[in-house]
Amino acid sequence: MPAIDPLSLRRLAGRVWLAPGDPDPENIRGSVAVVADDRGSVLVDAGQSPAHAREIQSAIRAAGLPPVRWLAYTHHHWDHVWGACAWPDVEIIGHVSGQEILRQEAARPWSHRYLRDQVRANPRLGPSFRARALAMEGWDDFVVLPPGRTFTDELTLPTGVRLRHVGGAHAPDSTVVLVPDSGVALLGDCFYPPPAHLRAPDDGLDLAMVRGLLSDDYEWYVDSHGEPATLDQARQLVSS
Template sequence: MIPLLTQISSHVHILPSDAERDRPNLGYIHGQNYSMLIDTGNSQAHLQMMLHEIEKAGFPAPKIALITHWHWDHTFAMHAFDGLTVAHRKTNQILGTLTQWEWTEEAMAERLRTGEECEFCDTHIKVEYDDTTKIKVVQADIAFNGSTAFNLGDVTVEVTPITNPHSDDGVVVYIKEDKVLFAGDADTGDFYTLDGGYDPDRFYHYINEVDKIDYETYIHGHLDPMTREAVRAFRKQIEDEEL
């Protein structure tokens, strides 16, 4: 079934994730003055699906896309976004490296051999792309350092980098008036250095920091939206199985 735009709160909608193609939840924040995407998706086709659903719902096209972290499934449609893209400085630095990558079969195999790429990502990139040479990686138009915030008119978007077990550049995005938090994949394991496993120090640091935020709904990159109670149960499962 093709995922449809799903309302989370007054100002927040998502296009639900698709595990088969490793497409994450994409967010849409509808403000009075302008609207914003959370992540652009893993391909132009993924982004276009999101934009089509936004248009079909009668909402204005987003003018800004905010990136949660550098991984391919969140960023490979940046080049196709007709607006400004915004990312943390660390994310933009990593994307700068990826702009030099070639996407031939030989180059991808070499990155797997050296560990620059992980097997999970390589596998799903080949599911999403019939022709990987069509992949185009770009840096964000605007890079920020530390925390930042956006006033969309009647809704505030607060962006905070937090050390986490998934990626060194991850930020969380809090829609203040709606008490909705986009976590990216921050509480997922590290697929690049730990084969999907967890560094306990980074995991518990993330929990301690993110739970200071007054969220009621938690949007993980690849799971259904969760209440705080469901988040606690999710983390308990991680502790029991991974730590």
């Protein structure tokens, strides 16, 4: 079996680094950002599994970045939070509307059997739950972690990283993470349609939301499952 190349971080701009996602949509593995700071780095999303989180941890060490002190959730969906239990000694931050959702998710009896049973009961869950099964090597010590610190509208961390709630159809707790000194806006999945099992035929991208987020103060716009876009590229997207 050929060796798998280790995950590596690439610097996007200023102190923002990206761990790329998997381009295969069936794997549902998005990018994760690290905002480096000597006071402690900020991790934006946890990875979609403990194994993914450990890959990111190795990449952070290889890049020589300061250890992670804060973990900011862009929203509560599994591919953004299931790696959280592999991040010890970090403060998890998310929008208040996602906290109770994740408490309920934490109470579910996660296992491969449970995933199969859920898909049998609701076949529309198939793509998401099969991706979860592929992501998880095992369930020992796995736990879904709600944010320990919440906010309602905006929150600025000591490192100058800003969290802003935007909501939307994809998830009620969708949050954008802004790094003003680096000119980077991390959008998560905020402008995506609802998840596949909840999506209606006419649901699409919320380009009006993107339009409202564009600003000359930010040169880069990053969603979790696509390539980073410059301000000019983002403007072309919303005008097409």
